[in-house]
C-alpha cells in the first residue's frame with residue numbers, strides 16, 4: 484500500500500483544513516496516510532516516505548514560516564529528489580507569490596512536483612478543498 488506523509492504548518496487553521504482535505508483525498512485513493520504538524524516530526528523521518536505532501540501558508544514577506552517549517556524544509560529539500568512531492572498552503576495579503584518561490588526552490592533542487600501547487604485564499608472554499616483532495620489522490624496514485 485502507498486504511504487503518504489502530509490506535513491504542514493498552520494497558525495490559524497487555514498492550511499490545516501487544506502491538509503485534512505489532502506489526507507481525505509489520499510485515503511480515498513487507497514493510501515495509508517500520516518498527517519503531522521511540522522514540529523511533531525523531522526526531515527529524516529519524513530524522508531522515509533516516497534510520497535510526501537507539504538503545506539505551509541505565506542508568512543514573513545512571501546516566505547515559508549521561518550521558525551519551524553523553513554528549517555524543516557531546508558533540511559528535507561536535498562532528500563526529496565526522485566520522490567512524489569506536492570505542496571499547498573493558504574495566503575491572504577498578496578497574490579500567492581510565496582508558493583511560486585517555494586515551487587522554484589524545489590525545481591532548482593531537481594524535484595519535480597507531481598501536480599501544480601494548490602493555494603487557497605484565507606480559509607479554503609469548497610473549490611480549494613476539492614483541489615486539495617485531488618492533490619492527495621494524485622500523490623497517492625503516482
Ligand SMILES: Cc1cc2nc3c(=O)[nH]c(=O)nc-3n(C[C@H](O)[C@H](O)[C@H](O)COP(=O)(O)O)c2cc1C
Nearest residue numbers: 493494495496497498540542543545574575576577
Ligand atoms: C506574520 C504573518 C505574515 C504573513 N505574510 C503573508 C504574506 O507575505 N503574503 C500573504 O499573502 N499572506 C501573508 N499572511 C497571511 C497568511 O498567509 C494567511 O492568513 C493564511 O491564511 C494563514 O494560514 P494559516 O491559518 O494556515 O496559518 C501572513 C500572516 C501572518 C500572521
